[in-house]
Amino acid sequence: MNSEVFQDDIRxxxxxxxxxxxxGRIVHPSxxxxxxxxxxxxxxxxxxxxxxxxxxxxHREYKAWRMVKPHDNILPLLQIWEADERYPPAILxxxxxxxxxxxxxxxxxxxxxxxxxxxxxxxxxxxxxxDIVHGDLTPVFTIFLPSSPEKFSCFGLTQRNVLLDNxxxxxxxxxxxxxxxxxxxxxxxxxxxxxxxxxxxxxxxEDESILPEEVKLPKVTFESDVYAFSMLALEVVAGKSPFFYxxxxxxxxxRLNLGERPARDRYQVLRGPEWTGFWALLQECWDxxxxxxxxxxxxxxxxPSNPPSS
Numbered sequence: 380m381n382s383e384v385f386q387d388d389i390r391x392x393x394x395x396x397x398x399x400x401x402x403g404r405i406v407h408p409s410x411x412x413x414x415x416x417x418x419x420x421x422x423x424x425x426x427x428x429x430x431x432x433x434x435x436x437x438h439r440e441y442k443a444w445r446m447v448k449p450h451d452n453i454l455p456l457l458q459i460w461e462a463d464e465r466y467p468p469a470i471l472x473x474x475x476x477x478x479x480x481x482x483x484x485x486x487x488x489x490x491x492x493x494x495x496x497x498x499x500x501x502x503x504x505x506x507x508x509x510d511i512v513h514g515d516l517t518p519v520f521t522i523f524l525p526s527s528p529e530k531f532s533c534f535g536l537t538q539r540n541v542l543l544d545n546x547x548x549x550x551x552x553x554x555x556x557x558x559x560x561x562x563x564x565x566x567x568x569x570x571x572x573x574x575x576x577x578x579x580x581x582x583x584x585e586d587e588s589i590l591p592e593e594v595k596l597p598k599v600t601f602e603s604d605v606y607a608f609s610m611l612a613l614e615v616v617a618g619k620s621p622f623f624y625x626x627x628x629x630x631x632x633x634r635l636n637l638g639e640r641p642a643r644d645r646y647q648v649l650r651g652p653e654w655t656g657f658w659a660l661l662q663e664c665w666d667x668x669x670x671x672x673x674x675x676x677x678x679x680x681x682x683p684s685n686p687p688s689s
Contacts, residue, residue, distance in 0.1 A: 447511060
């Protein structure tokens, strides 16, 4: 007798750029019920080409995720699930009631933010040491492992749930990952949130004048992951997103291409001299030249373990 998967709701409780997220359960032969998150790709049901493309995308993400060895700061992959053979399958992962890091921090004001940044850094280090580039590191796709599975609500929602006091950050969502040891194993598009995207990945004005078939898409790299981590670490520790004082994504993109980076005096928490070393590390990580950014294993060693004392 095999385990059975059940989707609890028709309406999604969250989603990303290409997928919808649903609450669900795996009922094991023993009767044990495991709460899960079900990630379905968005698909045009009357478009066979889109169905084929999204199916390929799911299997690609599943393959990349399976290659990641177990680690405390990586969300484990449970299985792939074919709910309807006419449409692309879904990816199942453990349910995490603490939600994404962005919501967790808003609801846990006294949590050790440096410890969370260090956990994210350790997860990224694990990926890089296994020749995997995450490719889309943002606070929405960094989640927390549950210690109380009975508290069931959906991650990714803006509602405030009962979150953990000792949440463990775990990286997830490998839809844009790149496996460096496998030729051609990279996302066919570069997409993401401008505020966390390395400038070398952002299309320039010159690209807009070139025919689409002539544009060479940039590939995510270890260095672009390091850049994204610096922006994520800034938000985790300071409590404000990169360039929060610029409401327009287009404005951020223009300033990035001009070499501008987040201004320290805008982040009140980090103004004191005790944060000078942390800020200097961020500056190295978001250097315009990818080759000048430190490798993630060195960043882990340099991140302070405790809030600096003034």
